[in-house]
Amino acid sequence: MQEEDEQLPPLIQSAYDQEDADEGEAWLISYADMMTLVACFFILMTAFASYDTKSFSKVAKEVKKYFRGANVQDKDEELTELITKIRAITQNREIVDIKSIDNGIEIKFNSEYFFETAEATLKQDMESLLSVMVDVIIDVNEEFIIEAHGHTDSRPLRSRRFKDNWELSAARSVSVIRVFEDNGFAKDQLIAIGYGSSRPEIPDRDESGDFIAKNLSRNRRVILLVKKPSEQLKLGLGHIYQENNQNN
Template sequence: MPGPVKFKRTEREQGGAWELSFADMMTLILCFFILMVTVSEVNREQYEVVAESLGEAMGTKAPEPEAPMIPAEWRQRLKSMEDVRHEITARTRHASDALSLEMRPNAVAVNLRGAVFFELGSAELTPTALEILADIAPPLMGIPYRMTVEGHTDNIPIKSSAFPSNWELSAARASAVARYFIDHGFPRDHVQVMGLADTRPKRPNMDIHGNAIAENQAQNRRIVILVEPME
């Protein structure tokens, strides 16, 4: 009488199926990760940490995120920051008492006097401000620049129904300037607005005896437009 039939497990049955399933799972995770990177803004440090972890698990190296593409026609119009400064200076010579320009590392800072651009306690642009902004805007349009608009005040407290403090006032004034550029064609996703109140004075608001320095306070009431090329 023949004995019981014995089946010998193949090498594939001993572990291959499990390994294949694990590999499929890791591949799906990697694909999902790449998709998320593609459709979202990449945080470089987080990307490197997660990519390294996945690379170790898969035994492969995750792809590097690609830099955003700048249209060729924009690249052709891209000017150096020094050229931008010269062009804005030439267009605003008639208003030299209302603004000043300075070079920063790979950027141009346009400093606007608050007294010329806004009435006391207001965030509405004056007619003179609109004329000056109309001269500043053309050199910046249609070119891949990033713009940061900073609102600054002096240390004199404000408390009104519209602006409970200088934080709200400085933010509203910076927003008004940024809104002008956006309404005239500057890409809104290239603009950042900051209300800094009196936290970054250009000059000391008070002397060593605690007395207000009116001239310095006037200089501290300002808007700064920082223009730099897109990375």
Template sequence: MARKPYDDSPSEHHERWLISYADFITLLFAFFVVMYAISIVNEGKYKVLSDALGDAFGGRGAATQVNSQVEPVLPLSHLVNRKRNEAARRERERMAVLARDLSATLLPLVKSGQVRVTQNARGVGVEINASVLFDQGQAALHSDAREVLQSVAGLLKDDTHRIEVEGHTDNLPIGSRQYPSNWELSAARASSVVRLFIDSGVAEPRLSAIGFAATRPVAPNTDPAGQTRNRRVAVMILAAP
């Protein structure tokens, strides 16, 4: 019986792709490890990882070359804080410009000490002595006061910041029929200024009127000078949060 001839041709290997696939997965894993490592700025850990990968994939020289070409990726929280700080800086600059414009518009009253323009963390404040705006014990605006407030409104009507108008009094009781206490008087004075701002083109939703009576003095109420200082209207332009 004839022997079957020996076939020494190489057999087909249908799973050779597994070798290439495994190499690809290994390289992909190494790539993501490197991306994760450079996303966290830590020079000590970064150097250790870089040296280890260099030894595994061709020596330290290759790892050093890759390290010099890849810039570290900053964490997301750092980018968010940087944008927030930049927005806060721009807002402070806008408020500083507004404070300068208001001071220039009210310069004669600022020089006489009847108006004070200040800037703080809340925003820009315009403090106006009540004698500039009202008769004693009244909440109706003088005609001259209307011109002053209209010039302020002209600067604010095209702005977008919220505005709080505060009425303040001294500690002397009023007890009139129209205003039974300083609470009613301070609130009425703040409302008079708000109404004028609205009539001058300031958007109504931006405005609020607050009466504080004598609860927030800026000077002692022990003498006429201090009482005059405490009778005031404060216009507060609030900085964006």
């Protein structure tokens, strides 16, 4: 007959069983301590992190569009909102005409309200208006592409500063674009183009060859285009003029 295993008293056996269980789960304590330290580390990293607010907002906006199913309609809604807001800040002014175009909006100003004759320095009140307009555009979409087109009438230019109407129109468009650059737009979103007198809205002269005063005034204009970010745009004379002046 085999010798029966020695049986411990119940109280002592229970103590041994509890000790074995404690030894089997002891790793959980170390694991919990480690996870607590890791959590504290990331909390501190987050607390001391320095965020690029502009980039963060841009990413958040794109993520939001993705989850709500952004499409062409979203872009159209942005343009409609932009037109409404710009009309609101210019409602009592006769100097602006706003209309939709295929890939954005067009805002037209009579250049006489922006500049003195044969000058390219913005008048103070017009610079203030543009600054407000910049804030409105950024509020709708900070990635819009901005084009400024300068146009003159066909009369010969008399100026010591500018050689001809090409240079004058380019310099005026650059003056407008600088307001956008100074108020937060990146250079690669901005285009300045000078057309001189090459694209009149209406003829400057009557049938006898005499200048028509009201037509001259209408052809002297600044056109601002606000285009959807996806558009591939070409650089014009005004942009070249701007770069050359920066290098001189």
